[in-house]
Amino acid sequence: MPPARSGPNLSRIATSLGVSVATVSNALSGKGRVSEQLAERIKEHAASLGYVPSQAGRALRTGRSGVLGLVLPDIANPLFPKLAQAIEFAATTAGYGVLIADSRGSVGAQTEAINRLIERGVEGMVIVPRRGTRISAASCPVAVIDTASTPGNTVAADHIQGGRAIADHLAELGHKRILIIGNNPGSNVQNDRAGGIRSGLRAGMSSATLWIERLERDRGDGCPLGLKEKVKEGFTAFAALSDLQALRALTELQRDGIDVPATASVTGFDDLIWSPVVTPALTTVAMDMGTIATIAISSLVRTIQTMGSREGILVTADADRVPMRLIARQSSGPSALADPL
Amino acid sequence: MPPARSGPNLSRIATSLGVSVATVSNALSGKGRVSEQLAERIKEHAASLGYVPSQAGRALRTGRSGVLGLVLPDIANPLFPKLAQAIEFAATTAGYGVLIADSRGSVGAQTEAINRLIERGVEGMVIVPRRGTRISAASCPVAVIDTASTPGNTVAADHIQGGRAIADHLAELGHKRILIIGNNPGSNVQNDRAGGIRSGLRAGMSSATLWIERLERDRGDGCPLGLKEKVKEGFTAFAALSDLQALRALTELQRDGIDVPATASVTGFDDLIWSPVVTPALTTVAMDMGTIATIAISSLVRTIQTMGSREGILVTADADRVPMRLIARQSSGPSALADPL
DNA sequence: ACGCATAGATTAATCGTTTAATCATTGCGT
């Protein structure tokens, strides 16, 4: 037997008021033709009963679940809080709920996660893809947040411009030799950021790049980066491609007795939660998550409304790259080796 | 008119195979009586059509949405990636989806968030309450994750025991004077951790407590904590109540030329993502998020199955406190002032 | 041969909402 329903529903309200369900529905949604007084009476009664419309019934009838999916490569990623918060806010504002799915681990898990969301009836999804993954269109509209150089990207921060902002900042402080510190050369995001930095270098400036994952493959996890040597070699600025690596660089330098920013400057990306808290506070470049999320969700919703939610489509947005913003704090300062003005 | 449905459904499969919908349903769910061969044929055909059962239809009929809610006080909190990941995993394993809701800002937002989840038809929810909030039972089962001293708590890490583990660790390293560094004295979690540390002190050890929020109210956000002075006063260990504050302490000490751990030890809580990455790597106490999430979800699911999902109940678990685990890394070492053995 | 149990299928009702189509009443212009 179907489990006994307890909550109030349209038909209970209807019979209790002596009207038809349709009238109640119309009154509450304000759609059909219902007289002012009756509508008022129905609304009051519904409210007093604590009526909550059944999403299931509505979804079944309208074919719209009112839920979007959010697929993250790894929720434990420190970027997740800001992104999830921004997406949740944008989605809620647009009247949607957000189902999360973690594609932790393999690419296979990403596919599984996507399928789970489909089975739960999401109308569309926002995906932050795993490295090197190409989203083979799911059976619903998909917005991809990665970086502009990723094929099929919907919207993302302008990581290249962010890189240039760092280069500008360091150039103005008189730095000549810059060490770019990244984690994985396979990441589109990190590559774009590094490329941005390089393209922003001015005459007389040069850079080298240190990929941590490669270093650790040889020397083991958590090995020193050897930044003291780099300082001796003449590097005065360390531009990490994420605040996580910037923090690693900063603490290693401090530990080795190198003054930041007097002797060496350190910069990062993403303005993660601890960045303003450490001493010296980290100079970084922040994504505008609010804008990114708003664009992603609004493009997604627009696509759903025009195309329907059954079409497997990579959503496009008018503006696909959102500028990043430099936040200059205390971890960067004038180069000790700068030419005197 | 109802929007044209495209995807395959039971009735399409049924007519295309010349059988009844009930038979298809039974074959796919393995519930009724269907012959082996027919069931096989149906499954094959359904798979080849890429059939995905409609959650809406199923939910309407069974009254079970298969979705749980997760309410977080502030997703931007660095702890939540791990928690959200663990909850998502546990829920997925139990066959549920997870809708997230952020009660960012006020207590009112928390109530709103809860209501949104109810409207979306969640069968139960996991709530990490805002400071000082008492969850007034929602209209579905609720599991609360906070700390054992919170009334109505379902399951949480044993913050008190975690504090004792820190005290033990520091005692064995010979530290006598310990500065506890917390953020907000109004937090149940932080208070339990601080209390645990104090209760674990041995004869001859003493502690003082520094609340950052109070300090910043006087001196402004991001002000120095003045730990150099504290070292001069004879404190050799700084036990932060979260890795975030530990990181702040660590970088401030290093910046002021104080060697960690040679001159002063620093410990934290939570094993946040950067903790193993900084130099020196942070000694910390970690929650077992996997276990906590598993207990929370399984208790919640059990309650839903026995009580139904309409009852507003605070879920209880067999084990309401999960031990924390000390992770000794390089930021803590023997006290410079220790009595020689 | 008759009754009965059983396997294997179908029928039909139901969950709660939306909405096109319909019906009844009233007012109004000519």
Place this chain on the structure above:
DNA sequence: ACGCAATGATTAAACGATTAATCTATGCGT
């Protein structure tokens, strides 16, 4: 007085899955 339009309500048919109840053979024991 008649037709027409507008208003305010009702009717009824979906949406897709589940499941209790029913029906139809078939096999088997007596």
